[in-house]
Amino acid sequence: xxxxxxxxxxxxxxxxxxxxxxxxxxxxxxxxxxxxxxxxxxxxxxxxxxxxxxxxxxxxxxxxxxxxxxxxxxxxxxxxxxxxxxxxxxxxxxxxxxxxxxxxxxxxxxxxxxxxxxxxxxxxxxxxxxxxxxxxxxxxxxxxxxxxxxxxxxxxxxxxxxxxxxxxxxxxxxxxxxxxxxxxxxxxxxxx
Numbered sequence: 001x002x003x004x005x006x007x008x009x010x011x012x013x014x015x016x017x018x019x020x021x022x023x024x025x026x027x028x029x030x031x032x033x034x035x036x037x038x039x040x041x042x043x044x045x046x047x048x049x050x051x052x053x054x055x056x057x058x059x060x061x062x063x064x065x066x067x068x069x070x071x072x073x074x075x076x077x078x079x080x081x082x083x084x085x086x087x088x089x090x091x092x093x094x095x096x097x098x099x100x101x102x103x104x105x106x107x108x109x110x111x112x113x114x115x116x117x118x119x120x121x122x123x124x125x126x127x128x129x130x131x132x133x134x135x136x137x138x139x140x141x142x143x144x145x146x147x148x149x150x151x152x153x154x155x156x157x158x159x160x161x162x163x164x165x166x167x168x169x170x171x172x173x174x175x176x177x178x179x180x181x182x183x184x185x186x187x188x189x190x191x192x
Contacts, residue, residue, distance in 0.1 A: 001145060002167055009136055012050045020171075021072050030041065036065050041158065050090075059185065072138075073160055076133055076140075077130055077133055080125050080133060080140070081126055081130075083126050084126075085123060085124050085125075085127040086122055086123050086124070086125065090122075090177075090180075090181075091123060091143065093173070093176075093177055094119055094122045094123055094177075095123075096173065097119065097148070097170065097173055097174065097177070098116075098119045100166070100169065100170045100173065101170065102114070103157040103166070104166035104167060104170060105166070106155065106156075106159055106165050106166050106167050107155055107167070108155065108158075111151050111154070111155045114147075114148075114151045115148055115152070117152055118144045118145075118148045118151075119148070121144055122141060122145070125140070128140070139181065139182050139183065141181050142181035142182045142183040143183070145174060145177045145181055146178060146183050148174055149171065149175065149178060149186050149189070150186075152167055152170050152171045152174060153165055153171060153188055153189070155186075156168065156171060161173070161188070168189070171186065171188075171189035172189050172190075174186070174189070175189045176192060
């Protein structure tokens with residue numbers, strides 16, 4: 001088949017269809033460009049505070065647990081940072097436990113260090129690392145005492161739960177402190 005050398009002139013309808021097609025193509029291109037640019041445009045960053053109080057940019061599409069929108073946590077962090085040393089009956093009990101820990105040779109050095117950290121944090125709450133506040137929840141004193149009870153229970157277990165171990169009276173004392181501070185007692189210390 002042989003093509004003619006010259007095409008017939010475009011009709012009025014052909015010109016209108018061509019114009020409409022070009023307009024639709026250009027409109028589609030403009031919409032596509034705006035859609036792509038809006039996704040690429042930098043959004044205003046949201047800032048949150050990290051555990052050290054530094055401002056950091058919040059990753060998009062995520063929430064920072066315990067920080068984003070949590071005025072309770074911020075209030076607790078501020079209160080702990082500005083708190084005075086512990087006084088009163090709880091301070092006396094913590095001092096008594098500190099003396100018992102010092103006098104008890106059944107603690108390994110690692111467990112003794114853990115106990116002393118918790119004792120220090122109880123007596124000087126402003127030294128408590130900020131990242132610990134999330135883990136401790138709303139009952140900071142009770143959870144620190146629970147940690148001490150757990151360390152003592154583990155150490156006592158390594159000593160085959162000997163009834164004559166100096167760890168047992170410490171565990172019993174910590175149990176009384178747990179109950180007074182809103183935490184459950186450790187059953188193993190009550191059963192002996």
